[in-house]
Amino acid sequence: xxxxxxxxxxxxxxxxALEKKFNTELQFNSADIWIDNKGYxxxxxxDDGRIKLSLQIYLSNNxxxxxxxxxxxxxxxxxxxxxxxxxxLYNGVYSHHxxxxxxxxxxxxxxVRYQ
Numbered sequence: 001x002x003x004x005x006x007x008x009x010x011x012x013x014x015x016x017a018l019e020k021k022f023n024t025e026l027q028f029n030s031a032d033i034w035i036d037n038k039g040y041x042x043x044x045x046x047d048d049g050r051i052k053l054s055l056q057i058y059l060s061n062n063x064x065x066x067x068x069x070x071x072x073x074x075x076x077x078x079x080x081x082x083x084x085x086x087x088x089l090y091n092g093v094y095s096h097h098x099x100x101x102x103x104x105x106x107x108x109x110x111x112v113r114y115q
Contacts, residue, residue, distance in 0.1 A: 045096065
């Protein structure tokens, strides 16, 4: 299945799966298409407190994936940047994430926010 197509055509399926997985009630907030180019970098951070959960689906290949960090800023894991893959991240004190410097133009992704 193409996850991005599922989000557009049957958002309730993914929405219900996320609520079940994270054992929480969610409300859709917003969605954006992000295009990051060579040199883009995002230091480790947690999201704004108004965001309960974020979902990022990669829409291109061969670039830097989002990394997870511990509270001291040490990288723990990087999601592989592959088309139709991504992650959901519950926002909180342990959700430090960021992006190491992007090496290629066209880091394309769908970013969805829930409250």
